[in-house]
Amino acid sequence: MVRSQPLAFSKSPISLTLGLCLGGGLLLACLLGSVLLGAADIAPGTVWQAIFQFDGSTEHLIIRTVRLPRAILAVVVGAALAVAGAITQGLTRNPLAAPDILGINVGAALAMVLAVFLRGSGGSYVGFAFGGAAIAAITVYWLGSMGRSGLTPLKLVIAGAALSYLLSSLTTGILILSQRTLDEIRFWLAGSLAGQDIAAIMPILPYIAVGLVGSLALGRQLTLMGLGEDVAQGLGLNTGWVKVAAAIMVVLLAGSAVALAGPIGFVGLVVPHVVRFAVGVDYRWILPYSMIAGGILLSVADTVARLVIRPQELPVGIMTALVGAPFFIYLARSKIKR
C-alpha cells in the first residue's frame, strides 16, 4: 500500500471489478433467497415458472404479488439508503453522518404524515417526502454550521439527533390528533417492507434510478472533496456545485427510500464503513460497492426478519437498528478523539 499518495489504489482495478461482479452475483442470490424463503417455502423451479409461465395458482400468485415485489423493494431501498449514506459521509467528511442520523429520513417521514393528515390518503406522496428531506437537510446543515467553530462533524451529528427528536415528536403529535392518519400510516411508519404493491413501487423507481446514476457520476468529485475543501478547490473543483449536486442526490435517494419503506435506520451508516474497509478511499469504487452491499444487507435483514419467528415477522427497521446502533457506538468510541 502506498501511503504517500492518498488516491493510490490499495487494490488493482481488475480485482475491484471482479469483486463488484462477485457482489452482484451475491446480490442476485440474496434476491432469490428472499423470494424462496418465508412463511411457506417455495421451490426454485416454481419461481421460474411463476415469472415466465404464470398459471394463476396460489403459489404463483404469492410469488408475483408478495414475494417478488418485496424482494425487489428490499434491494432497491437498501441500495438507495447505502449510497445516500456514502455521499453524506463523503460530503461532510464525517464518519458518523448518514441520512437517518442527520434527521433527513425523519423529515421525509414527517412530511408524508403531514400530507396524509391534510389531504387524506390516495395519490402520491413522494413529492412531500422529497420536500421534507430537503428541508431537514438544509436545516441540519444550517444548525450544524452555526456558532463560532463553524461546521464541525460532531455538532452536525448532535444537531441531527436533536432535529430527529423534534420531528418525531411532531409526528407523534399529529398521529395522536388524527386517528385516521394513524390507521393509514402506522404500518409504514415502523419501517417495513411488507405489504407493498408493485403498482405502488413503480412510480418511485425512476427517482431512485436517477439518484443512483447521478451519485455514481459524482464519485470522482467526492473523492477529491475527501482531501479537504481547500485542496479540492486548488485542484480545480467547483466545490459549491458538487455540494449542491450531492445534496440533491441524497434528498432524492433518502426521500424515495422513506416513501417506499418508511424510516429504516442505520443502513446508510454501516454500509459505507464496511465498504471503505474493503475498497479504500476512492468514491468511484465506494459508491457502486455501497449500492450492492446496501441491497444485500437489507435483503438479508428482511429475509432473516421473516424467518426468525415465522409465521410472524419482525419489522426490518428493528433488525437494522439492532445491528446498527452498536456499530454507531463503536464508531463514536473509535473515531471521535477529543
Next chain:
Amino acid sequence: MSTTKPWLSIRPRQFPLSFRVDRRVPLVLASLVVIALLSLVFNVSQGEYPVPPLEVVKTILGFSASPDYAFVVNTLRLPRALVALLVGMGLATAGTILQGITRNPLAAPEIIGINSGASLVAVALIVLFPQVAVGWLPIAAFLGGLGAAIAIYLLAWNGGSSPIRLILVGIGLTSLTGAFTSLMITFGNIYNVSQALVWLTGSVYGRSWEHLWPLLPWLGVFLPLTLVLARDLDTLNLGDNLAQGLGSRVEGTRSLLLLCTVALAGASVATAGNVGFVGLMAPHLARQMVGPAHIGLVPVAALTGACIVELADLVGRLAFAPIELPCGVITAVIGTPYFLWLLCRDGRRPAS
C-alpha cells in the same frame, strides 16, 4: 434592590448547619412555588367539566359542598396534576446533577440514554409480566436506568471523559434500547402493549393516586440527599484534580450522585414515561436565575422543572381539546430548539 453582598449566609444557632446561598434564591424560590401552585390549580380547574379555580382550592382543602367537584378534583385531576409536578422535579434534579458531575451543559438523563434504559425495562415489565403491581415499576425503571448509566460510563468515560463522546454514545444507546422497546411492543399481548404505549409517549394521562404513592418515597429520599451533596457537586465542578486537592472523595461522591440521578430519573420515567428535555432545560433556566452554586440551584431547578411539566400538560390538554397531546410532545417542541441553541452557542461562556 441593593445587592451589597451577593451571598446570603445561613447559620441557625440551634442546628450544626451552615451554608450560603445566592441572594436571589429566596425570592426566586418563593415566586416559583407560587407559579407552580397557580398552574396546578389552573390545570385542575380546566377540562371538559370546568371547576372554578376558587372551588378547586376549597375542594382540595376539604371545604367544598359539592360532591361532583370533590370527585372531579380529588379523584380525577388532582393526582394527575401532582404527578406532573413531582415528575418535573425528579427529571430536573436528575438533569442538574448530571450536568454538574459531567461538567457538560448538554448532558441530561434523556439525552445520554438513562431514560430510554429505564423505559425499556419498564416496558418489558408491563408487556412480559402484566400481573406485577404498578408499585414495582419505579424499581424496574431504576434498574434499567442504572444499567444504561453503567453502560454509558464504561463505553464513554473510560480513558478521559469527552463530553461530546458521552452524548454520541448516549445517542447510540438510545437507538439500541429503542429498538428493543419496539421489539417488545411488536410482540406483546395487544392489551398490555396499548397500556405500554400510552405510558411510553411521555404523558401524565390517567395517572391516579396509585401511581403517585410509589413515586413519592423516591423523591422523598433522593431530593434531600441531593441537597446534602450539593456542596460536593460544587467541588466536583472545579475539576477532578482540584476537587481532590480540596479533600473531596471524588469517585465515591460521584458514584453517589450518579445513583441519585438514576433513581430520580428512573422513578420519574416509571411514572410518566419519557418526558423529554425537562432535565436539560430546567437546570439552565435555573442557572440563569440564581447562578451556579448548587445549594440554591438544585431546589430552583427542581421547581422550574415542576412548572415546565405542569404547564406543558396544561397546554397539551387545552391546545387541541378535546384531544389531548402528551406533555412529552410539548416539552420536546419547546426543548429541542433550546437544546440546539445551547449547542450552537458553542462554549462562548464556560459550561456553568
